[in-house]
Amino acid sequence: MEKKNLDWSNLGFGYHPTEYRYVANWKDGAWSEGELTTDATVTMTECAGVLQYSQSCFEGLKAYTTEKGQIVVFRPDLNASRMADSCRRLEMPVYPEDKFVEAVKAVVRANAAYVPPYGSGATLYLRPFMFGSGPVIGVSPAPEYQFRIFATPVGPYFKGGAKPLTIRVSDFDRAAPNGTGHIKAGLNYAMSLHAIVDAHNQGFNENMYLDPKTRTKVEETGGANFLFVTKDGKVVTPKSPSILPSITRRSLMVVAKEYLGLEVEEREVYFDEVKDFAECGLCGTAAVISPVGKIVDHGKEICFPSGMDEMGPVTKKLYDALTGIQMGRIEAPEGWIQVIE
Ligand code: PLP
Ligand code: COI
Secondary structure: OOOOOOOHHHOOOOOOOOOOEEEEEEEOOEEOOOEEEOOOOOOOOOOEHHHHHOOEEEOOEEEEEOOOOOEEEEOHHHHHHHHHHHHHHOOOOOOOHHHHHHHHHHHHHHOHHHOOOOOOOOEEEEEEEEEEOOEOOOOOOOOOEEEEEEEEEEOOOOOOOOOOEEEEEOOOOOOOOOOOOOOOEHHHHHHHHHHHHHHHHOOOOEEEOEOOOOOOEEOEOOOOEEEEEOOOOOEEEEOOOOOOOOHHHHHHHHHHHHHOOOOEEEEOOEHHHHHHOOEEEEEEOOOEEEEEEEEEEOOEEEEOOOOOOOOOHHHHHHHHHHHHHHOOOOOOOOOOEEEOO
16 A cells, blocks of 8 residues: 655644545434545535534544554544543434444545554544534434544644643633533533633643632643643642543553553642642643643743753653554553554
């Protein structure tokens, strides 16, 4: 299979349509036989549930070319089960988890020419998503749904790659107590658009959201969970019912403990203690681990000892171990890597 002639090493995190995507439709209580298609467009009624009441959810995962030249995907079963949770919370039909994984694999296989080569720094990002496609005018779940997966080759989420980020504490909330912060609903991201545009306009890379009820605890950013490292080398990540259960973060906690022998803690993290941490990073499929050098809280700066030039040493070890597992340089825990071809 011949690879497409793309400038792999200079890709940003953008939409670059590939040849095939997967589509299945839900109607009268059942899913259609899903299929690959080359049609990247969606046509639907003006009264579709997604257009009127934002009934949609999505996932994000990546395919990698390993050191040995195989194409693999990372823990797609966890995306399948998180999407099922999102669907249940949004009164959408669940796409069967085993079919979800098969569909991911079919899309990667069909677009193998777009999976960036090993060592290029790029990956193939997969975007499974579902939306209410049938008409609703009273506030209720849509009568019909579409599930799709497309693929797009991507580079780093944050411009500048591994350069430490500057983020600010946001006055906007991302999720409500007992709301939808723990699922991957499109509406969570619509909510965050004003906050992110405002952050960018003020020169910040991202927002740190605090818990909406007390505004004393660290939650997450618009598209990634937090990891902190204490001065004595412990890895700490916030625990909250309103943050997205990041697959990257859950994997990193295993890597920290089992591969690097570090102590790990998932617990409430008060904003007041952030100034005492040695390192801070954002973790997610798109973000991988992006180091944070500075957090600004209404003019007051917290500067991590790891500085603004490079990743902190523990963050770097975590990054190397995780990407080593994803790219086949380090043996993965059982079931984390699924080989496509
Ligand atoms: N938090 C939010 C709000 C996200 O959008 C994402 C991205 O998926 C994450 C965290 C990271 O999750 P994951 O590691 O599963 O990609
Ligand atoms: C991902 O990391 O896959 C996400 O969905 C985050 C998104 C903000 C790009």
